[in-house]
Amino acid sequence: MTTSASRKTRQKDAVWQALRAQDDFVSAQDLYTVLNDSGSHIGLATVYRQLSALHLSGNLDCIEHGGVRLYRICAAQRRHHHHLVCESCGRTVEITPPDGGWLDSVAQAYGFTVSSHTLEVYGLCGDCQAAPVEQ
Template sequence: MKRNTWQREAVREALGDTAGFVSAQSLHQTMREQGSEVGLATVYRALADLATEGDADSLQQEGESLYRACTPGRHHHHLICRRCGRAVEIEADPVETWAREVAAANGFTEPEHVVDVFGYCAECSAARASSTG
C-alpha cells in the first residue's frame, strides 16, 4: 500500500465528491477550479493507485480510463449511464453464479471477470425521449 500524502488524500476526496465516472483530466480541472495545486501527473498516479487498492473503480471508455469512488472490500458491478456517466453499484451474485457455471462447463477454474452494463439512466432516457418527440 502506498503512503497517504496530502495530494493523494485530496484526489481521494475530490473523487468521492463526483457522482459518476470521471477522467483524470476532468477531476484535475475540477480540483484546480477549487484552488488545489495538485498536478495532473499526481492525479493520474493517485487514481491508478486507488483503483489498484480497491478504493476506486476504473473502466475504459472510448480509449480513456475513467474512475469513481467505490465501496471497498465488496465485489460488485455497475450500471453506467452512457450520457451523463452516473453509476450505480449492483449486486454481484447473479453474475458470480453465471461466471462460475460457464467456466466450469468449459473446464475452467478460478474465474475472474469485470462486468459493467451501459445504458441510459431515467433522467437521460426522459431527456432523449423529449428531444426526439
C-alpha cells in the same frame, strides 16, 4: 482509505479528498481541474498515478464511458458489486452481482478458472429512453 504498502503523501491526500467531494464518476482530467481550481497544484500525471494506485488497491471503482476512464468511491466500497451505465448521460447504478456459481460454471465449461472479474452493463436509462430524439 486503505493504503497497505503505500506511503501517505500530500498529493494522495488531495486526490482522495477531491474524490470524496464528487457525487458521480469523474475523469482524471476533470479531477485535475477540480484540484487545481481549489489551489492544489498537482500535475495531471500525478493524478493519473494516484487514481490508478487507488483503483488497484480496491478503494475506487473504474468504468469506461465514451472512451474515457471514470473513477468514483462507491457507496458499496469493499463489497463486490457491478454497475448499469447509461451510454447517453453517464448515469451509473450499482447492482448486486448474479450468483457466483453462474460465473464459475461458465468459466469451467470453457476450461477457465476465475481469478477476478468486472461487469458493467451499458444501455440507456429510463430518462434517456424517454427523451425526444434530436434530429
